[in-house]
Amino acid sequence: xFKKILYPTDFSEDAKKALEYVKKLKVAGTEDVVILHxxxxxxxxxxxxxxxxxxxxxxxCIEKMEERLKKEAKNKLNEIAKELSVNTKTVLKIGKPFxxxxxxxxxxxxxxxxxGSHGMGKIEELLIGSVTENVIRHTKVPVLVVKRYR
Amino acid sequence: xFKKILYPTDFSEDAKKALEYVKKLKVAGTEDVVILHxxxxxxxxxxxxxxxxxxxxxxxCIEKMEERLKKEAKNKLNEIAKELSVNTKTVLKIGKPFxxxxxxxxxxxxxxxxxGSHGMGKIEELLIGSVTENVIRHTKVPVLVVKRYR
Numbered sequence: 570x571f572k573k574i575l576y577p578t579d580f581s582e583d584a585k586k587a588l589e590y591v592k593k594l595k596v597a598g599t600e601d602v603v604i605l606h607x608x609x610x611x612x613x614x615x616x617x618x619x620x621x622x623x624x625x626x627x628x629x630c631i632e633k634m635e636e637r638l639k640k641e642a643k644n645k646l647n648e649i650a651k652e653l654s655v656n657t658k659t660v661l662k663i664g665k666p667f668x669x670x671x672x673x674x675x676x677x678x679x680x681x682x683x684x685g686s687h688g689m690g691k692i693e694e695l696l697i698g699s700v701t702e703n704v705i706r707h708t709k710v711p712v713l714v715v716k717r718y719r
Numbered sequence: 720x721f722k723k724i725l726y727p728t729d730f731s732e733d734a735k736k737a738l739e740y741v742k743k744l745k746v747a748g749t750e751d752v753v754i755l756h757x758x759x760x761x762x763x764x765x766x767x768x769x770x771x772x773x774x775x776x777x778x779x780c781i782e783k784m785e786e787r788l789k790k791e792a793k794n795k796l797n798e799i800a801k802e803l804s805v806n807t808k809t810v811l812k813i814g815k816p817f818x819x820x821x822x823x824x825x826x827x828x829x830x831x832x833x834x835g836s837h838g839m840g841k842i843e844e845l846l847i848g849s850v851t852e853n854v855i856r857h858t859k860v861p862v863l864v865v866k867r868y869r
Contacts, residue, residue, distance in 0.1 A: 570739070570740060570743050571743070589720070590720060590861065593720045593721070593747060593748075594747060596746050596747050596748070597743060597744060597746050597747040598743075598746070686855070697855055697856050702852075702855075705836070705847055705852075705855065705864055706847050708866070709866050710866065711740065711863060711864060711865045711866055712863070712864045713861060713862070713863045713864075714855055714861060714862045714863075714864065715861045716858070716859050716860065716861055
């Protein structure tokens with residue numbers, strides 16, 4: 570039931586809170602945790618836009634920037650893996666977060682998804698983030714949604 | 720983290736599936752489970768409508784019908800309580816399900832809500848029930864949403 574957990578993280582405070590629940594579930598039989606970060610395509614595009622304004626090889630600049638962003642994300646994933654005392658696998662994907670979360674849940678045949686409720690959207694009116702909402706709607710796997718407040 | 724669980728049930732198959740998770744969480748430290756059923760006001764009204772068509776005391780008829788529905792629900796709640804090996808409290812409320820679930824979560828100061836994703840709506844297109852969706856949106860408590868399929 571709690572054997573293999575998918576923990577998608579955007580490295581936000583909400584996601585950190587959800588990690589506490591992942592840790593705690595070890596006593597309920599968690600053996601494997603897949604730690605997933607999805608780099609948003611649109612975000613990468615925005616980050617690499619300056620390459621087009623600069624002199625020199627635009628392609629190479631974009632490539633370098635992407636590599637740097639990936640390396641940063643990988644380091645963060647590895648830091649999280651260190652915190653867990655079960656088997657871990659870190660996965661870095663590029664695309665639409667909720668789509669990649671759904672895909673990874675299928676690929677890895679996880680038994681539970683544990684995630685924060687807000688993600689990057691910090692607006693109080695948004696009581697639940699669209700990524701989380703879309704995951705809950707479309708996955709067949711149980712989802713533990715962890716709120717920011719408690 | 721998993722000390723006091725609110726388990727709202729509409730006695731559906733989905734809710735039964737969620738109960739398995741409630742049971743399993745005992746190893747993660749669950750001490751108390753509040754088992755809640757909300758009788759929908761509109762549902763009770765529909766059920767007591769025939770009283771108005773019958774001869775005799777309408778008020779008394781409605782009262783009797785309501786008592787019967789309550790008794791049935793209470794019996795079902797007690798059956799569920801018997802299945803659990805932690806402290807249980809059964810709560811029967813009348814009103815809007817999601818509102819009463821939110822209220823009960825506050826009143827009982829629960830640390831987690833475990834519930835099915837569909838509720839009574841059996842239409843396949845409805846990937847998640849409105850009761851569950853509204854609870855996730857408005858509660859401050861973590862919610863474990865259990866899907867029908869696995």
